[in-house]
Structures are given as structure tokens and as C-alpha cells.
Amino acid sequence: MSRLVYVLNGPNLNLLGKRQPEIYGRETLADVEADCLKAAAALGLQLRFHQSNREYELIDWIHEARETAGGIVINPGAFTHTSIAILDALNAFDGVVIEVHISNVHKREEFRHKSYVSLRADGVMAGFGTQGYTLALQRVARLLDQKT
Numbered sequence: 001m002s003r004l005v006y007v008l009n010g011p012n013l014n015l016l017g018k019r020q021p022e023i024y025g026r027e028t029l030a031d032v033e034a035d036c037l038k039a040a041a042a043l044g045l046q047l048r049f050h051q052s053n054r055e056y057e058l059i060d061w062i063h064e065a066r067e068t069a070g071g072i073v074i075n076p077g078a079f080t081h082t083s084i085a086i087l088d089a090l091n092a093f094d095g096v097v098i099e100v101h102i103s104n105v106h107k108r109e110e111f112r113h114k115s116y117v118s119l120r121a122d123g124v125m126a127g128f129g130t131q132g133y134t135l136a137l138q139r140v141a142r143l144l145d146q147k148t
């Protein structure tokens with residue numbers, strides 16, 4: 001299976017490190033991308049890293065991944081709790097899917113406890129801060145190794 005992994009980020013994650021550091025930490029999304037690129041190189045993975053505030057763009061990247069990638073790491077932001085369309089797109093993807101949340105959504109408001117994406121995800125990281133992304137990449141690499 002392909003060792004290309006898409007790391008997808010949903011709405012408002014472009015504000016990472018710029019507001020609400022008490023919840024999301026001080027690292028910016030550019031810092032997260034740099035961490036992911038470093039981790040991917042060490043794990044023998046190739047990476048495509050994207051963020052969008054638009055649901056359809058996330059869906060288009062998931063469709064693109066269907067053709068080329070072995071894994072998707074996705075922090076869908078608030079779409080986690082609302083988007084059946086993103087769930088449907090992920091259900092059409094055959095590779096590994098890991099869902100990431102920087103904060104521990106289970107410690108927060110009730111509406112954040114429900115995730116449509118978890119119905120498809122092979123694993124879920126929540127509350128590990130931005131480190132959750134590189135931990136998710138480790139898991140993708142392990143699962144891809146097991147498939148070879």
C-alpha cells in the first residue's frame with residue numbers, strides 16, 4: 001500500500017497558536033506541519049498537509065487520497081460533530097484513517113462528545129495537544145507496515 005499520507009485540518013485550525021492557547025497550545029499550524037514532515041521522513045512516509053475552512057475542500061482532498069494515499073490523518077475541527085458528508089467521503093477511502101483532536105473533546109461541552117468521523121476512524125487521538133499528529137503518523141506507519 002502507498003506510504004503517502006494526507007494530513008487534513010478543518011475549520012479555524014489556521015488560527016492555531018494565535019488564539020486560545022489555554023485550549024490549543026502555542027504551536028502554530030506551520031509548526032505542526034514542520035513536526036509532521038520531520039516525523040514522516042523518519043517513518044518513511046510521504047506527506048501532503050492541508051487546511052481548509054470549507055467542507056467541500058476537505059472532501060475533495062479525501063477523494064484525491066482515494067487514488068494515491070495509504071492513510072489519512074484528519075482533524076476535522078467542528079465538522080467532526082456535524083458532517084455526515086465527511087464521514088461518507090472517508091467511508092469511500094480504503095486506507096488507514098486516524099482522527100486527531102488537539103484538545104480532550106470528552107472533557108469539554110457535550111456537543112463535542114459526538115463524532116461522525118469516529119464511525120470510520122481506525123483510531124482516535126484526543127487531548128495529546130499537537131503531539132497527537134505525530135503520534136497518529138506513527139500509528140499509520142505501523143498499520144501500513146502490517147499490511148505489507
Ligand code: CA2
Nearest residue numbers: 012013015016019077078101102103112
Ligand atoms: O481539539 C480539537 O482539535 C478540535 O478538533 C478543534 C476544533 C473543535 O471544534 C473541536 O471540537 C475539537 C476547533 C478548532 C479551532 O481551532 C482554533 C485554534 C486556535 C484558536 C481558535 C480556534
